[in-house]
Amino acid sequence: xxxxxxxxxxxxxxxxxxxxxxxxxxxxxxxxxxxxxxxxxxxxxxxxxxxxxxxxxxxxxxxxxxxxxxxxxxxxxxxxxxxxxxxxxxxxxxxxxxxxxxxxxxxxxxxxxxxxxxxxxxxxxxxxxxxxxxxxxxxxxxxxxxxxxxxxxxxxxxxxx
Numbered sequence: 001x002x003x004x005x006x007x008x009x010x011x012x013x014x015x016x017x018x019x020x021x022x023x024x025x026x027x028x029x030x031x032x033x034x035x036x037x038x039x040x041x042x043x044x045x046x047x048x049x050x051x052x053x054x055x056x057x058x059x060x061x062x063x064x065x066x067x068x069x070x071x072x073x074x075x076x077x078x079x080x081x082x083x084x085x086x087x088x089x090x091x092x093x094x095x096x097x098x099x100x101x102x103x104x105x106x107x108x109x110x111x112x113x114x115x116x117x118x119x120x121x122x123x124x125x126x127x128x129x130x131x132x133x134x135x136x137x138x139x140x141x142x143x144x145x146x147x148x149x150x151x152x153x154x155x156x157x158x159x160x161x
Contacts (some may be wrong), residue, residue, distance in 0.1 A: 008121050010129060011153035013109070014084040018042040019145040019152070024091035028058065031093060035072065035108045038085045045083070045110065049076055054108065064097025069130050073109040073123060082111045082122040088139060088148060105130060105139055107152075 018038055025031045036051040053074030057063070064070045085108045092102030107126045111119035129135055129152065138151045 008082075008118070008125055009153070010084070010125060013082050013122055014086060014149065014152060015042050016146060016149045018083075018085045019149040020086070021088045021090065021143050021145060021148070023089075025089055025093050028093070028095060029055065031087070031089075031095075031106065032058070032072065034087065035085050035106070038087070039083070039108075039110060042085070043083050043110075045076065045079070050074065050110065053110075062096040062098070064095040064101075064103050065127065065130075066097055066099040066101065067136070068092060068097075068101055068104045069136070070095050070097065070103040070106045071109070071123065071126060071130075072106065073111070073119070075111050075113045075115065075119065077113045079110060079112045082109060082115065082118050084109050084122070084126070086148065086152060088143065090143070105136060 020038055022034060025034060032051050032054040035054060036047045039045040039050045040047040053076055054072050057074045063072045087106040089104045092104040095103040097103055107130060109122050135151060139148055142148055
């Protein structure tokens with residue numbers, strides 16, 4: 001029973017309307033602005049706070065984790081749950097990733113300012129999901145946001161472990 005309580009699923013933090021495909025972005029700042037626009041329209045988060053929090057976190061070190069994947073994340077005051085935004089970029093963006101490869105899959109997480117374990121648990125879940133080469137291949141092969149949401153959220157929890 002305790003294990004069930006600890007399980008977090010991407011479907012609980014990623015709304016279908018928070019999944020988008022864009023052709024190209026010119027900079028990391030423009031990416032953060034796009035993520036801010038999606039977070040504002042989907043979750044009613046304050047656009048400026050989202051963009052500033054993402055840029056502030058990124059200044060501590062790049063969130064490009066390699067293999068074309070970036071996991072920008074930020075903590076926001078007045079937020080009560082962990083929320084996600086997924087963006088597929090058709091023309092990969094230079095992101096200063098650890099492997100110096102451009103980024104085309106971006107999963108941003110927003111967490112309450114005081115969240116500890118939930119924020120880390122969500123980050124670990126997203127990281128495990130996007131380390132799966134089959135998942136990434138499916139994401140890269142599709143450009144329909146509904147299909148991308150399904151690929152991200154319909155993984156059995158046992159596969160993510």
